[in-house]
Amino acid sequence: MAAVSFQSVTKTYSTPQGPFRALDAVSLGIEEGEFFGLLGPNGAGKTTLISILAGLARATSGRVLVQGADVQSDYANARRKLGVVPQELVFDPFFSVREALRFQSGYFGVEHNDAWIDELLHSLGLADKAQANMRQLSGGMKRRVLVAQALVHKPPIIVLDEPTAGVDVELRQTLWQFIAKLNKQGHTVLLTTHYLEEAEALCSRIAMLQRGHVVALDRTSNLLKSASGNVLVFKTDAPLPAALAPLARVTGRVVQMVAQDVQEVEHFLAQLRQAGVEVQDIEIRRADLEDVFLKVMAGNAPADWEAKVPSFPRPAEAAA
Numbered sequence: 001m002a003a004v005s006f007q008s009v010t011k012t013y014s015t016p017q018g019p020f021r022a023l024d025a026v027s028l029g030i031e032e033g034e035f036f037g038l039l040g041p042n043g044a045g046k047t048t049l050i051s052i053l054a055g056l057a058r059a060t061s062g063r064v065l066v067q068g069a070d071v072q073s074d075y076a077n078a079r080r081k082l083g084v085v086p087q088e089l090v091f092d093p094f095f096s097v098r099e100a101l102r103f104q105s106g107y108f109g110v111e112h113n114d115a116w117i118d119e120l121l122h123s124l125g126l127a128d129k130a131q132a133n134m135r136q137l138s139g140g141m142k143r144r145v146l147v148a149q150a151l152v153h154k155p156p157i158i159v160l161d162e163p164t165a166g167v168d169v170e171l172r173q174t175l176w177q178f179i180a181k182l183n184k185q186g187h188t189v190l191l192t193t194h195y196l197e198e199a200e201a202l203c204s205r206i207a208m209l210q211r212g213h214v215v216a217l218d219r220t221s222n223l224l225k226s227a228s229g230n231v232l233v234f235k236t237d238a239p240l241p242a243a244l245a246p247l248a249r250v251t252g253r254v255v256q257m258v259a260q261d262v263q264e265v266e267h268f269l270a271q272l273r274q275a276g277v278e279v280q281d282i283e284i285r286r287a288d289l290e291d292v293f294l295k296v297m298a299g300n301a302p303a304d305w306e307a308k309v310p311s312f313p314r315p316a317e318a319a320a
């Protein structure tokens with residue numbers, strides 16, 4: 001049985017401008033024990049999908065099952081299996097850290113779990129803040145508490161919605177060590193992030209969403225293989241020749257260009273020389289997940305990816 005199964009999930013919001021379809025027949029299965037990444041640009045529908053999973057929003061059509069429990073018709077059962085770390089920092093400012101964790105435990109009907117609360121506080125670097133009031137904590141510490149809150153009832157499935165947005169390197173490392181340990185112990189992890197190097201390092205499988213559609217779904221290693229090629233990286237102050245500009249990713253002075261082979265690298269450099277563009281700090285690196293992501297978002301996903309997305313009948317089709 002899948003840990004999480006999204007079956008043809010569609011979500012239409014009503015807006016003053018008329019109905020807006022944020023998700024269009026999204027189908028995905030996440031297996032037990034997977035570390036699964038959900039990627040996509042701003043507004044792709046990631047938070048909407050997670051909100052439906054967590055029972056915070058209702059799908060317009062389709063079904064979501066958590067270890068077989070339907071998030072709508074069997075909400076309490078489905079919710080208990082999930083530990084959701086939301087994107088927004090929302091707290092009751094009057095609780096201490098330990099009180100907040102005890103309160104959350106009570107919500108799930110879990111009692112006498114102080115040993116686990118202590119382990120969470122220790123693993124997330126919060127041990128010396130247990131008695132601190134929530135409003136005395138920095139933003140990064142509040143985020144650690146959110147992670148601890150999501151895990152108090154030892155859920156088999158951990159859902160992290162951009163958990164490292166705006167947090168420092170130390171917390172990222174602490175957090176990933178801890179989540180990786182829980183994943184090794186058998187917990188399933190669903191992660192959304194804009195940090196593609198984190199997704200590349202942590203996730204065994206990845207889905208990419210774009211405007212509410214799944215546009216890529218594969219093992220991370222296969223996605224990386226599909227990007228087979230090298231990236232020419234250099235710095236310049238000059239504008240690129242018109243023929244090269246559309247092929248380049250430019251960040252300030254740094255230009256990155258995906259090349260299939262060494263000949264293509266040489267061809268790019270020759271064109272730059274001919275155009276009189278002075279370049280510095282030339283490097284060649286292997287293509288990474290960010291290159292794959294940009295390729296997919298530009299509509300250049302390999303043709304067979306579409307075929308790997310499972311399809312479930314939409315309710316109307318099933319009834320027909």
Ligand SMILES: Nc1ncnc2c1ncn2[C@@H]1O[C@H](COP(=O)(O)OP(=O)(O)OP(=O)(O)O)[C@@H](O)[C@H]1O
Pocket residue numbers: 013014015020022040041042043044045046047048049
């Ligand atoms: N309550 C709402 N009413 C109307 N439209 C909404 C609502 N919530 C989200 N949307 C729209 O649905 C689309 C998907 O939003 P969502 O927050 O799921 O994207 P996301 O992939 O999580 O983006 P980000 O990476 O910025 O967090 C966006 O176009 C957003 O404006």
